[in-house]
Amino acid sequence: MEQLNPHRLPRNVKPLHYNIHIKPDLANFVFEGEESIQLNVLEATSKIVLNAADLKINYAMLDCGNSKELLRVSYDKDMETASFEGEDSELELKPGMTPMLYLSFNGELNDNMRGFYRTSYKIDGQKRWGAVTQLESCDARRAFPCFDEPDFKATFRIALTMPENFTAFSNMEPRSITNAGYGLKKVLFEITPKMSTYLVAFVVAELDCIANRDCNGVLIRVWTRPGKQSHGQFALECALHTLPYFANIYGIPYPLQKLDMVSLPDLAAGAMENWGLITYRETALLVDPQNPSASSKEGVASVVDHELAHQWFGNYxxxxxxxxxxxxxxxxxxxxxxxxxxxxxxxxxxxxxxxxxxxxxxxxxxxxxxxxxxxxxxxxxxxxxxxxxxxxxxxxxxxxxxxxxxxxxxxxxxxxxxxxxxxxxxxxxxxxxxxxxxxxxxxxxxxxxxxRRSGYPVLMVENLGNENGKTRLRISQKQFMYLPENTSEQDARWNIPFEILTPRGTSRHYLDKESHEINVEAEGDDWIKLNPGHAGFYRVAYPESMLKKLSECVKQKKFSAIDRMCILDDAFALVQAGEIETSSVLEMLLVYRQETNYNVWLIIGNVLGTLDNLLKERNQEDILKRLYVTAQLLIDSRVKLLGWKKSRSDTHTDVLLRGFILSMAGKYGDSDTIKNASRRFQKFINGEKLDPDLRQAVYSIVALNGDSDTLSALREIHRKSDSHEEKTRVLIAMGNFRDVDAVKTILDFSLSDELRKQDFPILFSAMGTNHCARKMVWQFIKSNWDEVRSRYHGVYFMLVDILEPMGGFATKEMLADVEEFFKKNRLEGLERTMDKIVEKIKINIAWAEREKL
The missing domain is CATH 1.10.390.10 (Neutral Protease Domain 2)
Known part of the structure; x- marks a missing residue:
C-alpha cells in the first residue's frame, strides 16, 4: 500500500486490541506502563512501525504463537515513531498473522496539558496532585506506544495502579479492583468498543460525584473536587436530557453502560469528548447552585451537549x-x-x-x-x-x-x-x-x-422593475472577500439553493451560474428579503433603495431576530470590504433604538466595538465622539428599561441583555452607570452581595475606569475565590484597564504562579482587544516570546487567543512591526494564524484610507 506522507504510518500492520497497564507516580511526576498489542499483518514486512513520543521503551518482544523474539527499537523523533526489528534475526511477518507485541515503557507526568500529564487542586487548603489524559489529536503516543491515527481503530482494556485513596476512571466501568500492596490498588476496566486512540482516556484523582440514570438506564456521573458535588447538578440534568435526545433522533442507543463527566482544574481545551469519560474545564461543567448566573448555565449546557453529540459524531x-x-x-x-x-x-x-x-x-x-x-x-x-x-x-x-x-x-x-x-x-x-x-x-x-473550497459567495441583487404584481430581479454571485485584491482566481461559482421573502410569501430558487433573472411576487413598493432566517452560507448585497426598505422593516420589527441581526451584519461586512460607505451603516444603526433582543444586541455591540477600535487606532477623536453619541442614543433607553435590578417577569435572555447593556453603557461613557457600578463594587468588597449576573459588567466597568487600587481589589477576589467562573470574570475584567501602571502590573502577574497556564490566553485575549493596552501587550509578547512559546509547546492552538487580538491594529507602522516579528518567528502550526492577523491589519488600514481617516 502507498504511504500517503512521511508523517503517516505504514499500512502493512494494524492493531486489533490493546492491553495497557499504567502506574502513575504522583510523588515524582513519572509513570510506568506495560502494554500488549494484538496485531493483524496485512502485508509482508520485517519491521513494525508505530507512534511513540516523549516515552522510553525499555522492553519489546513479539510473540507469533510458535516463536518469541526480542526486538530492538529505533526512534524517529521528528516523525514521532518507534520502529521494531528483530534483535537477532530479521522478522518474517506474513499476511494473516496475528502476533502479540509486548512492550514496557516509562514517561514523565508533565504539565504541558497533553498526553498523560499532572494537574493540581486543593482539598481543605492543601495542594494535591492528580493525573489525566488529553490525547486529541495526536498525543496518545505520549501516553502509550500506539498506532495513533483515527482509522487504526481497535479495542482497549485499560488497567491503572494508584494509591488506595485515589479514584481511577477510564472509558469503561471497572471490571475488578485488587490490592496491589504498599498502599496501592489496581483497577482493571472492561474492554472498550472498537475506537480510535485519541478517544482513550484515564484519570487518577481524589474526586466526588453525583449520579443518576437516564430514561434508557445509562448511568451518568459528574465528578468534582470534594465538596463541589452540588455544582455538577445542572450539568447532570443537561446530560440526562441530551443523551436520550440523540439516541431518539438517530435511532441509535448510546452504546456504553455509563458516562462519566469529570471537571479538571487544568485542561487545554474547554472539554474533550473521550468515549464514556468526558473531561471538562471547571467553567464548562460546574454551576454554583448558590450563585448561578444565566451565562454560566448557558455555557455549561452548550459545552455538555456539544460533547455528548460527539459520542455519536466522532466516537461512534x-x-x-x-x-x-x-x-x-x-x-x-x-x-x-x-x-x-x-x-x-x-x-x-x-x-x-x-x-x-x-x-x-x-x-x-x-x-x-x-x-x-x-x-x-x-x-x-x-x-x-x-x-x-x-x-x-x-x-x-x-x-x-x-x-x-x-x-x-x-x-x-x-x-x-x-x-x-x-x-x-x-x-x-x-x-x-x-x-x-x-x-x-x-x-x-x-x-x-x-x-472543498475556501470562502463563500455574496449574492448581489438588482431590481429590474415591476409589472403586473411581479418584480424582476437579477441575482449575481461572486466570492466575498474583505480585500478585493485577494479575490481568488478560481471559478467563483457555487451551486446555491436560496429563498426570497416578500410580503406575499416565500419562494425557493436555485443559482448555479454567475447570474440569473427571476420574477417574484412583489409590488413596486414592497420590500424584498433574500436568505430569510439566514440558513444559507452567503451574504447579500442590496441596492440602497432596497436596503432602506429593509431598514424600515427592522425598525417596525417585521422581521425575525435572526433577520434583524443578519441584515446589519451583512451591511457591515460590505462596509469593511469597501462595497458600501460606513455612513450608511451608522444611519442603519439608529433603526435599532427600540431593539430588545439580546442576540441582535450582540451584533450591534460588535459593529460599535469594531468602529470604536478603528477610530481610536487612527486617533480620530472628533468622529469618535460622534460614535459615542450614537452609541448612547442606542443604549440609553435600554438602560432605563432594564435597570440594575431583576424583575419577576425577566426571561433568561432579559438577564443576559441587562449585563450586556450595562457593560456597553459603561464602555461608552454613561456617567450614571459608571457611578452605580463603582458603588456596587465597593459594597461587594465590603462584604455585601452582588448578583452573579451583574458581576462581569461591574468588574469590567470599574476596571475600565480604575487604577492600581482597583486592580488590587480585583486580584484579591481572584486569589480568594474557589470558583473558576469567578476567577475568569476577574481575568476578563482585567483586560479593560486603561491605567498604564495597572496594565504593567497585570502583565507581570500573567507569568506568575498565581495564574494557571490554561487561563493565560483568557487574560491576554481580553487585554488584546483593549486599544489602550494592545501595544503594551504586543511589546510584552515580543519580549517574552521564548517563554510564552515554550509554555505552550505542542498546544500552540492556545496561542491563537493570545495573538489574534493583534489583528486590531490599524496603522502601517504596526503592520510593519507585526509582519517583521512574524517573519522572524514563524511557528509550524501557527502560520495561518499569523497570516490572518497581518491580513486583518491590512483590512483595517484599507478601510481607514477609504474613509480618509
Whole structure:
C-alpha cells in the first residue's frame, strides 16, 4: 500500500486490541506502563512501525504463537515513531498473522496539558496532585506506544495502579479492583468498543460525584473536587436530557453502560469528548447552585451537549483522517445547539447560534488566509491548527444550511450515515451519499463547493422593475472577500439553493451560474428579503433603495431576530470590504433604538466595538465622539428599561441583555452607570452581595475606569475565590484597564504562579482587544516570546487567543512591526494564524484610507 506522507504510518500492520497497564507516580511526576498489542499483518514486512513520543521503551518482544523474539527499537523523533526489528534475526511477518507485541515503557507526568500529564487542586487548603489524559489529536503516543491515527481503530482494556485513596476512571466501568500492596490498588476496566486512540482516556484523582440514570438506564456521573458535588447538578440534568435526545433522533442507543463527566482544574481545551469519560474545564461543567448566573448555565449546557453529540459524531463514527475533522466538530456544534434549544426553548439558543457561530464563520471565511472545511493536513502541528472557526463554525453552518435544504430528510440521512459506518470511519462523500439516498436531492453538487473550497459567495441583487404584481430581479454571485485584491482566481461559482421573502410569501430558487433573472411576487413598493432566517452560507448585497426598505422593516420589527441581526451584519461586512460607505451603516444603526433582543444586541455591540477600535487606532477623536453619541442614543433607553435590578417577569435572555447593556453603557461613557457600578463594587468588597449576573459588567466597568487600587481589589477576589467562573470574570475584567501602571502590573502577574497556564490566553485575549493596552501587550509578547512559546509547546492552538487580538491594529507602522516579528518567528502550526492577523491589519488600514481617516 502507498504511504500517503512521511508523517503517516505504514499500512502493512494494524492493531486489533490493546492491553495497557499504567502506574502513575504522583510523588515524582513519572509513570510506568506495560502494554500488549494484538496485531493483524496485512502485508509482508520485517519491521513494525508505530507512534511513540516523549516515552522510553525499555522492553519489546513479539510473540507469533510458535516463536518469541526480542526486538530492538529505533526512534524517529521528528516523525514521532518507534520502529521494531528483530534483535537477532530479521522478522518474517506474513499476511494473516496475528502476533502479540509486548512492550514496557516509562514517561514523565508533565504539565504541558497533553498526553498523560499532572494537574493540581486543593482539598481543605492543601495542594494535591492528580493525573489525566488529553490525547486529541495526536498525543496518545505520549501516553502509550500506539498506532495513533483515527482509522487504526481497535479495542482497549485499560488497567491503572494508584494509591488506595485515589479514584481511577477510564472509558469503561471497572471490571475488578485488587490490592496491589504498599498502599496501592489496581483497577482493571472492561474492554472498550472498537475506537480510535485519541478517544482513550484515564484519570487518577481524589474526586466526588453525583449520579443518576437516564430514561434508557445509562448511568451518568459528574465528578468534582470534594465538596463541589452540588455544582455538577445542572450539568447532570443537561446530560440526562441530551443523551436520550440523540439516541431518539438517530435511532441509535448510546452504546456504553455509563458516562462519566469529570471537571479538571487544568485542561487545554474547554472539554474533550473521550468515549464514556468526558473531561471538562471547571467553567464548562460546574454551576454554583448558590450563585448561578444565566451565562454560566448557558455555557455549561452548550459545552455538555456539544460533547455528548460527539459520542455519536466522532466516537461512534470517526473521520478517516483529520482532513474530515468537520464531520466531528461541525456536527457536534450544530446538533449540540439543537439539543440545548430542545431542553431550554426560551433561551433562544438557535438565535444565539446564528449570532455567535454562523456569523463568526462568515467573518473568518471572508479572509484570504482561510481554508476549506476539507483541508489537507499532513503533520500533527498542521492538524492542531485546523481546530478553528472554519472546522467548527463553518462546519456547523453548512450542516444548518443542509438541514434547511433537506428538511426532515436531513436527520433521516444522518441516521443512515451513522448506521452504515458504525464503529468505523467515514469521509464527507459517505455523508453526501446517505443524504442523497434519503432525499433524492443533489446534495454533493450543492455541498462540495462549500466544503472543498475556501470562502463563500455574496449574492448581489438588482431590481429590474415591476409589472403586473411581479418584480424582476437579477441575482449575481461572486466570492466575498474583505480585500478585493485577494479575490481568488478560481471559478467563483457555487451551486446555491436560496429563498426570497416578500410580503406575499416565500419562494425557493436555485443559482448555479454567475447570474440569473427571476420574477417574484412583489409590488413596486414592497420590500424584498433574500436568505430569510439566514440558513444559507452567503451574504447579500442590496441596492440602497432596497436596503432602506429593509431598514424600515427592522425598525417596525417585521422581521425575525435572526433577520434583524443578519441584515446589519451583512451591511457591515460590505462596509469593511469597501462595497458600501460606513455612513450608511451608522444611519442603519439608529433603526435599532427600540431593539430588545439580546442576540441582535450582540451584533450591534460588535459593529460599535469594531468602529470604536478603528477610530481610536487612527486617533480620530472628533468622529469618535460622534460614535459615542450614537452609541448612547442606542443604549440609553435600554438602560432605563432594564435597570440594575431583576424583575419577576425577566426571561433568561432579559438577564443576559441587562449585563450586556450595562457593560456597553459603561464602555461608552454613561456617567450614571459608571457611578452605580463603582458603588456596587465597593459594597461587594465590603462584604455585601452582588448578583452573579451583574458581576462581569461591574468588574469590567470599574476596571475600565480604575487604577492600581482597583486592580488590587480585583486580584484579591481572584486569589480568594474557589470558583473558576469567578476567577475568569476577574481575568476578563482585567483586560479593560486603561491605567498604564495597572496594565504593567497585570502583565507581570500573567507569568506568575498565581495564574494557571490554561487561563493565560483568557487574560491576554481580553487585554488584546483593549486599544489602550494592545501595544503594551504586543511589546510584552515580543519580549517574552521564548517563554510564552515554550509554555505552550505542542498546544500552540492556545496561542491563537493570545495573538489574534493583534489583528486590531490599524496603522502601517504596526503592520510593519507585526509582519517583521512574524517573519522572524514563524511557528509550524501557527502560520495561518499569523497570516490572518497581518491580513486583518491590512483590512483595517484599507478601510481607514477609504474613509480618509
Amino acid at each position: 463514527v470517526t473521520m478517516v483522517w483529520w482532513t474530515h475533522l468537520w464531520l466531528n466538530e461541525g456536527f457536534a456544534s450544530y446538533v449540540g445547539d439543537r439539543a440545548v434549544s430542545n431542553q431550554f426553548p426560551k433561551w433562544q439558543a438557535l438565535e444565539r447560534y446564528v449570532a455567535e457561530v454562523h456569523l463568526d464563520a462568515l467573518r473568518e471565511d471572508g479572509l484570504k488566509n482561510t481554508h476549506p472545511i476539507e483541508v489537507e493536513v499532513k503533520n500533527p502541528k498542521e492538524i492542531n491548527e485546523i481546530f478553528d472557526s472554519i472546522s467548527y463554525n463553518k462546519g456547523a453552518s453548512v450542516n444548518r444550511m443542509l438541514h434547511h435544504y433537506l428538511g426532515k430528510d436531513f436527520d433521516k440521512g444522518v441516521a443512515l450515515y451513522l448506521r452504515r459506518h458504525a464503529y468505523g470511519n467515514a469521509v464527507s462523500d459517505d455523508l453526501w451519499q446517505a443524504l442523497e439516498d434519503c432525499s433524492g436531492k443533489p446534495v454533493k453538487d450543492v455541498m462540495s463547493g462549500f466544503t
